[in-house]
Structure formats: structure tokens, C-alpha cells
Amino acid sequence: MANARIITIKFPPTGQDIDIRFEHDWLNDLYKYEPVKFQNLLTAVEVLKNPTRIYVGLKRILSNNGLCFVGKPKKWYIREDKLVDFPKDKLVYTVFLNDRYSVFELRATEVDFFDPESPIDWAERFGGEIWKKDF
Amino acid sequence: MEKGFLNDWIKEAGITGPMGSHKNSVWYNKEGDCLQFQSEQVAVIGDRIDEFLTVYLSAENKDIIGFQLKDVKALVQKYGLPGIVVDASVKKDQLSISVFALLLRAFGATSKTIKEEMAYSNVIRTVPKEQSIIQYSELAMA
Numbered sequence: 101m102a103n104a105r106i107i108t109i110k111f112p113p114t115g116q117d118i119d120i121r122f123e124h125d126w127l128n129d130l131y132k133y134e135p136v137k138f139q140n141l142l143t144a145v146e147v148l149k150n151p152t153r154i155y156v157g158l159k160r161i162l163s164n165n166g167l168c169f170v171g172k173p174k175k176w177y178i179r180e181d182k183l184v185d186f187p188k189d190k191l192v193y194t195v196f197l198n199d200r201y202s203v204f205e206l207r208a209t210e211v212d213f214f215d216p217e218s219p220i221d222w223a224e225r226f227g228g229e230i231w232k233k234d235f
Numbered sequence: 236m237e238k239g240f241l242n243d244w245i246k247e248a249g250i251t252g253p254m255g256s257h258k259n260s261v262w263y264n265k266e267g268d269c270l271q272f273q274s275e276q277v278a279v280i281g282d283r284i285d286e287f288l289t290v291y292l293s294a295e296n297k298d299i300i301g302f303q304l305k306d307v308k309a310l311v312q313k314y315g316l317p318g319i320v321v322d323a324s325v326k327k328d329q330l331s332i333s334v335f336a337l338l339l340r341a342f343g344a345t346s347k348t349i350k351e352e353m354a355y356s357n358v359i360r361t362v363p364k365e366q367s368i369i370q371y372s373e374l375a376m377a
Contacts, residue, residue, distance in 0.1 A: 204267030
């Protein structure tokens, strides 16, 4: 399957390189339907390369695999072509991968009250935390 | 990473036409098996309501501006196509499905709290009537 843009990152839980896919069809759809999210691919790539938390198990009915990378990027697009500081005190940025390590969603989430590096209610939303950044 | 890399991705993916040409439309996200909709093009904060529904809030003012409905294939497998498909005659490999019917299937799949009921109600109100039917080829092949 070559119809994808692939970025290789060092997967923190194992230290091994992994390929993360951005399917061309998906990029095309995002470009047409959700332009601000498309521009925030910039933010998503920053989070994938420098996460603060990684969760496994997205609790989907047909597949309980998948990953969620979480981070606090420097900037994000709040509207088309309007790049602003990311509100790190209130939000984290989350990037969701399916079981083929193909990105399918990127968005902000409110921080967890007990762990401001994590998304709210993370323990209920994911199968488990597989990695956290040491500060 | 510089913004310029997105221009390279656009070329590699063979993307043409203006960005946002289909904005404010419901679409099926094949990679995530979900329906997505934003009525306003602004950065979103996801508010997970239950295993099916995530509400999109505007990062500017926290208004509800859309949703992500997950596990579309599972919903169809559980409840079948009747009531979801509104017209199967468009193309053999493509079905016209009701976005509202899918949302109602998800709503009825589990018992709901008042907050969850309100979330579904609010989400349905964000979808314009002309966006309530989408073409969905994945279902036809399921």
C-alpha cells in the first residue's frame, strides 16, 4: 500500500522506528471537508514526534487496537491561516491512529484534572497508557 | 516542521482544487470508520460523549459545531440496513444513507444519561437537512 505519505518516528515505548501513515485518500478528504484540521497536520506531526503520553486501545467495537498520541504543541491553527499559541494549560492535542498506524483523527481535548499532560477521562477512554514522558 | 511540507503532501496525494471545497458537509472517514461533520471551520475540541459519539466544540467559544460518529460499520452490522438506507438505487456499489438514522441507532444502542441525551439532541440540530443524506460505498460492500 504505497498510496500514503509516511513519516518514520522513534516509537518511545520500544525505541524502534515505526512508520506512521497518512493515506492519500484521507488527506484528500481532510483537505476538502475540514481545512483547519488539514492545516493542523502541522500540529499533529509535532505531537507524533514529541508526545507526552501514548495510549493503546481505542475501545472500538470492531477493533480494540489503535493508538492515541498526546502532546502539547507550540502552535495550532484556530482558523484557516490563523496560527496561534496552543493553550497548553487547558488543552492537550490528540492524534488517533488505527491498527495499521494510519492517522484518522486529530483534535484538541481538555486536560485531565489529575494529570494535565493527559486528556480528560483517559482511563475510561483507552485500553491503557503505554508510555509517558519523563520531564 | 515548516508549513511548506503540507504543500509537498498536497502534490504527492494528487490533491487538486481549493481547500475546503466540501466544507460544512458530512463525510465518511474510511480510516476511522466514522462520520464527521463541522458546521464551522474552526479548530475543534473533542468532547467524548459515549463509545459512539464525540461532540466537536469550537476552540474559540466552545459552541457545539459538529460531531464524530464512530463504529459506523458495527452499527450497521448490529441493526441492519433497513431504516438507514434511504435509496439504494443511485449506483450498485453505493447507498444513500440517513445521517439522522445512524445517530438514532447510536443513541439507542446503550442507555443514556441526561447529559448524553442532550448531546445527541444538540448534535442532530447542527446538521442541516440538506446534509442529512450521504453516499456511502463502504456499506454496500460490507
